[in-house]
């Protein structure tokens with residue numbers, strides 16, 4: 490925590506603002522956070538440490554995405570395990586929607602079948618290599634059962650919650666993803682989205698929506714309007730379109746309809762993406778990591794804003810250190826002179842504090858020297874963007890470290906800093922706006 494305070498002081502010297510974050514989209518139900526990768530246990534279950542690191546950086550609330558029956562169930566379990574910190578959603582992601590098709594051979598609730606392999610949430614990158622063509626149709630009998638089961642799950646989850654521990658807070662993740670038709674055809678995705686929208690509209694009271702839309706804007710908006718009216722006037726609790734990567738016009742249309750925009754690492758990939766982020770109204774902004782996916786990478790356009798932010802923070806902290814050193818030096822000299830000249834006068838009392846003040850810059854100098862020596866030993870140049878936690882490969886897992894390539898909620902501070910940089914506003918404005926929007930829509934305690 491000490492390190493957090495240093496960074497805060499250096500990044501925002503004018504105020505002592507403590508950033509707070511809510512990760513609105515984190516796939517913590519993915520077995521990767523239990524150390525399991527494609528069915529193989531590669532390292533110990535470190536989910537508690539992942540949540541701990543999030544809380545340590547100020548990300549004190551996590552909305553865990555349910556994207557299938559199994560992950561919705563697991564997300565709800567996590568909400569019970571971490572009451573007041575973890576909340577959950579329930580829905581069927583477009584990439585999990587092949588359960589509506591006649592060729593799907595398993596039970597639609599995978600958690601009911603034996604010996605099922607671990608199911609990972611689909612990565613955020615598009616893969617249009619082998620799209621499943623339309624024409625297969627929808628298994629309507631199966632669809633009726635799926636929607637009835639989802640409805641039962643939501644009813645039970647809501648019945649088992651209290652106001653202090655709401656657990657399930659949103660309907661979703663659901664929507665359309667035409668970038669990834671290799672998981673599910675367009676025809677089946679459209680059916681899955683429409684059927685779930687009808688269920689969402691029928692709930693009393695309704696739940697806010699956690700929506701996914703990729704390369705499918707026109708159909709996405711059309712189906713939303715069919716379910717909730719041309720101005721979404723029948724959408725009682727609003728909703729967020731998460732992991733937004735669409736155009737400025739598309740984003741404006743969603744904001745005009747009263748929807749919120751979720752921004753994560755995928756929203757910073759290109760210059761066009763960053764232009765869209767600049768145009769998101771703070772009053773409509775939410776932030777997320779979408780871990781284990783969608784980390785911010787040095788190849789992303791948005792990375793430069795992070796480098797800029799860290800450089801400014803470093804310069805500010807160096808300026809403070811220099812100022813302290815200047816103040817301390819003459820004061821210490823005066824104190825020494827006063828000590829020499831005076832006997833037991835009342836002035837002597839003030840001098841008690843002087844040696845401590847003098848030590849501060851010395852200590853900082855020592856730390857800097859140590860860091861420089863360590864740097865030389867490792868033969869590495871200082872990274873442009875410091876890692877708050879050590880990052881290791883999964884094969885070299887160690888306690889307290891993050892795993893390379895597995896994005897986790899403590900990195901949400903990077904998302905917030907980049908949004909602040911792109912929009913030219915303070916970190917505080919970004920954090921407080923996103924916090925207020927999220928608390929309001931999902932009915933969380935502020």
Ligand SMILES: [Zn+2]
Pocket residue numbers: 662700701731732
């Ligand atoms: Zn998504």
